[in-house]
Amino acid sequence: xxxxxxxxxxxxxxxxxxDNKEVSLEEYLGKKQVLVYFYPKAMTPGCTVQAQGLRDIxxxxxxxxxxxxxxxxxxTKRLAKFYQRDQLNFxxxxxxxxxxxxxxxxxxxxxxxxxxxxxxHRISFLIGLDGNISHVFNxxxxxxxxxxxxxxxxQ
Numbered sequence: 001x002x003x004x005x006x007x008x009x010x011x012x013x014x015x016x017x018x019d020n021k022e023v024s025l026e027e028y029l030g031k032k033q034v035l036v037y038f039y040p041k042a043m044t045p046g047c048t049v050q051a052q053g054l055r056d057i058x059x060x061x062x063x064x065x066x067x068x069x070x071x072x073x074x075x076t077k078r079l080a081k082f083y084q085r086d087q088l089n090f091x092x093x094x095x096x097x098x099x100x101x102x103x104x105x106x107x108x109x110x111x112x113x114x115x116x117x118x119x120x121h122r123i124s125f126l127i128g129l130d131g132n133i134s135h136v137f138n139x140x141x142x143x144x145x146x147x148x149x150x151x152x153x154x155q
Contacts, residue, residue: 003105003123006136010036010127011103015071015093018079023069023091029131033066035149037124037137038106042074042082042092046122046142051088053146058089064153066126071095073120126152 004010014024028034037054039047054061054068061068068090072079079092093100101107101120110119124137124145140148 003121003138004125004133004136006133008133010034010125010131010133011100013093013100013103015095015100016076017091017093018076018083020076023093025069025127028067029127030129033064033129033134033153034127035061035066035068035124036071036104036127037068037122037145038071038101038104038120039122040072040120042072042078043085047072048082048086050122050142050145051082051092052086053143054090054149055086055088057146057150060150061153066153069093071100073098073101124149 010025012026014022017023025034039050041047051070070090070092073095075096076094079094083092095101098107104125106121106123108118108121110117110121125133126135128134135152137148
């Protein structure tokens with residue numbers, strides 16, 4: 001797993017959102033900063049807390065000209081349930097074949113309760129207007145993720 005670092009060009013992607021509509025990173029470049037956050041599975045406790053935190057700071061993110069995309073290997077049907085259940089206000093994107101997760105270097109070996117498996121590592125990337133990674137968030141508690149993101153945006 002070779003995770004992207006600050007200064008790397010963000011790989012472009014087009015994925016389906018919770019409404020089965022295509023969302024393309026390229027549409028936002030030069031217009032907005034983009035927070036791309038990878039999470040393992042919709043509607044699980046940690047992923048829910050993380051999404052709710054980002055939902056609740058939408059106005060502040062907008063003040064910093066930042067849009068959010070949550071990416072997971074979930075099917076769009078599950079993303080739609082998550083989006084509606086938690087009244088989310090940003091796009092959830094389906095990366096079923098994990099090709100985007102691979103491109104960003106967040107798909108790899110994980111260990112949980114003595115079991116090893118491949119999956120998404122909970123890492124977020126702030127992509128600047130120029131399309132380059134300006135910050136990598138890889139050490140945070142899910143319930144504090146939104147606060148960590150805001151503190152970087154305010155710098």
